[in-house]
Amino acid sequence: MNQTVAAAAAMLQIETQGRVLIVGLNRPAKRNALNDGLILDIERCFASLPEDIGAVVVHGIGGHFSAGLDLSELTERDATAGLMHSRMWHRVFDIIQHCRVPVIAALQGAVIGGGLELACSTHIRVADPSVYYALPEGSRGIFVGGGGSMRLPRLIGVHRMADMMLTGRVYKAEEGMSLGFAQYLTEAGGALPKAIELAERVAQNAPLTNFAVLQALPLIAEASPQTGLMLEALMASVAQSDQEAKNRIRDFLERKAGKVKPG
Numbered sequence: 001m002n003q004t005v006a007a008a009a010a011m012l013q014i015e016t017q018g019r020v021l022i023v024g025l026n027r028p029a030k031r032n033a034l035n036d037g038l039i040l041d042i043e044r045c046f047a048s049l050p051e052d053i054g055a056v057v058v059h060g061i062g063g064h065f066s067a068g069l070d071l072s073e074l075t076e077r078d079a080t081a082g083l084m085h086s087r088m089w090h091r092v093f094d095i096i097q098h099c100r101v102p103v104i105a106a107l108q109g110a111v112i113g114g115g116l117e118l119a120c121s122t123h124i125r126v127a128d129p130s131v132y133y134a135l136p137e138g139s140r141g142i143f144v145g146g147g148g149s150m151r152l153p154r155l156i157g158v159h160r161m162a163d164m165m166l167t168g169r170v171y172k173a174e175e176g177m178s179l180g181f182a183q184y185l186t187e188a189g190g191a192l193p194k195a196i197e198l199a200e201r202v203a204q205n206a207p208l209t210n211f212a213v214l215q216a217l218p219l220i221a222e223a224s225p226q227t228g229l230m231l232e233a234l235m236a237s238v239a240q241s242d243q244e245a246k247n248r249i250r251d252f253l254e255r256k257a258g259k260v261k262p263g
């Protein structure tokens with residue numbers, strides 16, 4: 001990491017490495033519990049991504065990704081305030097999910113409750129062996145409020161999310177991997193470097209391809225076959241007629257670049 005670009009956000013540590021923005025949740029004394037200040041800092045950060053950024057990595061400072069909702073703020077809310085609060089989280093996590101560039105979560109330690117919901121809104125999840133996932137909302141008398149009931153079942157299935165919520169059981173890093181929640185499991189301490197490596201790689205793709213993967217693919221996957229195939233054809237034709245695609249394909253055909261390397 002070479003340069004600190006913004007100290008704009010009090011509860012985030014933001015750095016750039018080439019075209020990768022590295023965003024650290026920076027409340028280690030509270031295990032990166034998500035209070036309003038931190039959630040709004042995340043929103044500001046994603047709403048003002050510099051133009052030249054090609055991918056974002058989100059991680060937790062201090063050995064934990066996030067212990068979820070800051071429970072000390074919850075006790076002050078009535079039902080109306082709770083509803084507005086949940087809608088605020090939805091807004092912020094939607095910004096991440098619909099970010100113009102890929103967002104990669106580097107997971108360590110606690111990935112709990114709202115922290116897990118935050119991870120769900122990213123596009124690739126990289127875990128190290130210290131990770132433990134849990135949804136202890138049942139034991140706190142609450143329900144997920146950060147979009148988890150919409151996103152997590154799509155990743156691991158309704159029955160598995162129900163198991164997590166009803167039993168409060170801790171799922172270890174390997175289980176998160178075998179369920180397909182995390183796409184990568186690294187050696188100890190390896191999640192952040194691996195996430196940065198992946199981010200550097202995805203940042204080299206044509207922006208339109210990344211856009212299609214982030215914006216069109218989720219819609220296509222949930223559409224009827226007829227609508228999905230039409231959307232795919234439209235997206236494919238837009239991408240291949242872009243000059244960026246023409247340049248990249250010409251470079252390959254002229255043997256200048258772009259050979260797929262096995263292994």
Ligand SMILES: COc1cc(/C=C/C(=O)SCCNC(=O)CCNC(=O)[C@H](O)C(C)(C)COP(=O)(O)OP(=O)(O)OC[C@H]2O[C@@H](n3cnc4c(N)ncnc43)[C@H](O)[C@@H]2OP(=O)(O)O)ccc1O
Nearest residue numbers: 029030033067068069070071085086110113114142145146
């Ligand atoms: C309802 O509408 C919603 C809901 C939501 C989302 C809901 C959720 O996220 S529910 C899940 C909430 N999280 C938890 O229940 C986890 C609680 N924390 C722990 O179990 C542990 O702290 C640990 C994460 C396992 C770490 O243990 P350890 O390393 O031993 O650290 P501690 O000594 O326990 O904690 C250090 C320090 O941090 C404070 N802290 C930890 N977690 C939280 C938290 N979630 N909220 C507040 N504070 C936390 C802890 O109290 C300690 O503080 P000290 O001052 O005592 O040092 C979303 C949106 C909706 O609208």
